[in-house]
Amino acid sequence: MSDISTFYATLEETVKAGKWPHIIESGEGAYLTILGKKKLNFCSSHYLGLAVDPRLSEAVSAAAKEYGIGTGYRTLAGTHKLHLELEEAIATFKGTEKAVTFSSAYMANAAAIQTILGKEDIVISDELNHASIIDAVRLSGVTNKFIYKHGDVNSLEEKLQEADKVRKTPKADGKNPLTLIVTDGVFSMDGDLAPLPGIVKLAKKYDALTMVDDAHGEGVLGKGGRGIVNHFGLEGQVDIEVGSLSKAFSVMGGFIAGNKTLIEYYMLKARQRLFSIALTIPDTAASLKAVQILLESDAPVKKLxxxxxxxxxxxxxxxxxxxxxxxPIIPVMLGDEEIARQFSAKLFEEDVFATPIIFPMVAQGKARIRVIASASFSKEDMDKGLKAFEKVEKELGVLH
Ligand SMILES: Cc1ncc(COP(=O)(O)O)c(C=O)c1O
Structure with missing residues (x-):
């Protein structure tokens, strides 16, 4: 066999063993239609039900009618006035001086780290940080990586002490390496919070920059869903806040919020902005409406x-x-992968859609069904979901 045939044979093996997702035929609120049947949507990160909010679709129709669809590259001919309105609204929402958008939070994380860190700098990262942070660190080429135990400020301090020697050794340009502490705000597989006050305190003590990925905190935590920094009363004390427009805001896109100088530096230098397309008009208009809805009222967050x-x-x-x-991220721990798969399949028969979370998304032996609460559920919807869990548990006997 030639090298190319071997290569394709290997791919085919993986593809044949692959698991393919259910196809959603309609809906993105409390219910989805899959295989022609209505299923309770128990696992979507559209926390506030905005994906099917008519105010967003009306904003999209009006903007598309007025401005069309596509934009371009932000640094060439792609900065639209709607982009600026959205970035201003995000900065107001987050309580930061400025914000810059990207086509996803994955891109925003990549930009946030790659643009400011080089090979000789230092990253200190929580062991359960999201894949997009891990990839961003790889992309930056940083060689001084320190991983602290999940959510453990004592472990973080140990790593900061270990890193101190490296930090005090000047780089080729004569400056000391920069230290960045980076963490998810809400951990997406467990629904727990980063110990941000402790992290900020240590960052000050060790002269480190702080970055939080608040993808699952925006629209959820803090006053009116302002996010984890507001939740802990740490406004102005976290250098880099990354957010996603795809979770509570239910559209797509990502952003970095922070002080004016830092954000303007990203605007000029981030490769993810220079060499990748800007948000389209419909995405921008829908995101702007979603942020405006939360600026006007905290009712959806209270309901959530x-x-x-x-x-x-x-x-x-x-x-x-x-x-x-x-x-709202509620992991129903089952442990065994096969049980988690069977549990999810049986829930599906009860018209409840909740996918299993297995390795490599979580460690081996920590399989679970990740239920996600939404403001779009009625009490009856939640009772239906809970009853299905009770029934399936009895059938599989996982608790006994
Ligand atoms: C913590 C975290 N950060 C970033 C992302 C990436 O978000 P996006 O879908 O906007 O690229 C996700 C998405 O799952 C996430 O859970």
């Missing part, structure tokens, strides 16, 4: 939290282990 409490209590009453969840 009522539902979070109801579901968390419901799962506890049924005897399920939901880990350290403090947010």
């Amino acid at each position: 939290w009522d539902n979070v409490k109801y579901l968390q209590e419901g799962f506890k009453k049924l005897g399920f282990d939901t880990g350290n969840s403090q947010t």
Whole structure:
């Protein structure tokens, strides 16, 4: 066999063994239609139900009619006045001096780290940080990487001490290496929070920059969903805040929010902005409307939290282990991968859509069904979901 045939044979093996997702035929609110049947949507990160909010689709239609669809490259002929309106609204929402958008939060994380760090600098990262942060660190070429135990400020301080020697050794340009502490705000597989006050305190002590990826905190935590920095009352004390427009805002895109100088530096230098397309008009208009909705009212966030409490209590009453969840992300721990797969398949038969989370998304032996609460659920919807979990648990006997 030639090298190319071997290569394709290897791909084919993987493709044949692959698991393909269900196709959604309609809906993105409390219910989805899959295989022609309505299923309770128990695993979407559209926390506030904005994906099917008519105010967003109306904003999209009006903007598309007025401005068309495509934009371009932000540094050439692609900066539209709607982009600037969106960035201003995001900065107002986050309480930062400025914000810059990208085509996804994956891109925003890449830009946030790659643009400011080089080979000789230092990154200190939580062991459970999202893949996009891990890839961003790789892309930056940083060789001094220190990984601290998940959510553990003592472990973080140990790593800062280890890094101190490197930090005090000047780089080729004569400056000391820069240290960046980076963490998810809400951890997407467990729903727990980063210990941000402790991180900020240590960052000050060790002269480090701080970065938080608040993809699952925006629209969820803090006053009116302002995010994790607001939740902990740390405004102005976290250097780099990355956000996603694809979770609570239910559109697509990502952003970095922070002080004016830093954001303007990103605007000039981030390769993800120089060499990749800007958000389209419909994405920008929908995101702008979503941010405006939250600037005007905290009602959707309040509704979300009522539902979070109801579901968390419901799962506890049924005897399920939901880990350290403090947010709408509720991991129903099952441990074994095969059980998690079977559990999800049986829930599907009960018209509840909740996908299994298995290795490599989580460590081996830590499989789970990740339920995500949404403001779009009624009490009846949540009872339907909880009843299905109770029934399937009885059938599989996972708790006994
Ligand atoms: C913590 C975290 N950061 C970043 C991302 C990437 O977001 P986006 O879909 O906007 O690229 C995700 C998406 O799953 C995430 O969970």
